[in-house]
Amino acid sequence: MSHPLYDDAKNLTENELSEKIATLSKKYWQTNNSEVKSQILLILDDLKEEQRSRIQKSMQNSLDDDNKDLDNLINIS
Numbered sequence: 249m250s251h252p253l254y255d256d257a258k259n260l261t262e263n264e265l266s267e268k269i270a271t272l273s274k275k276y277w278q279t280n281n282s283e284v285k286s287q288i289l290l291i292l293d294d295l296k297e298e299q300r301s302r303i304q305k306s307m308q309n310s311l312d313d314d315n316k317d318l319d320n321l322i323n324i325s
Contacts, residue, residue, distance in 0.1 A: 254291050257298040265302075269295050 257265060269292065276288045 254294060257295050260298075262302070265295060265299055269299065 257268075260268065272288050272292050272295070276285055276292065279285060279288075
């Protein structure tokens with residue numbers, strides 16, 4: 249479930265994404281209000297999922313590039 253009032257995290261840079269996660273995590277531990285904590289968790293989940301998907305995409309791209317290099321080494325004629 250995503251937070252209905254939060255903008256899309258896809259527009260953030262890697263640094264902005266990490267900074268927002270760190271800031272919200274800090275705010276989560278600073279508050280004692282359980283309702284606020286639940287709202288922060290919804291946004292944190294969205295941000296962390298975006299971060300995971302970027303890492304996964306980056307790893308897949310790197311793996312694809314490595315496979316292309318191997319294809320050039322193997323010449324079957």
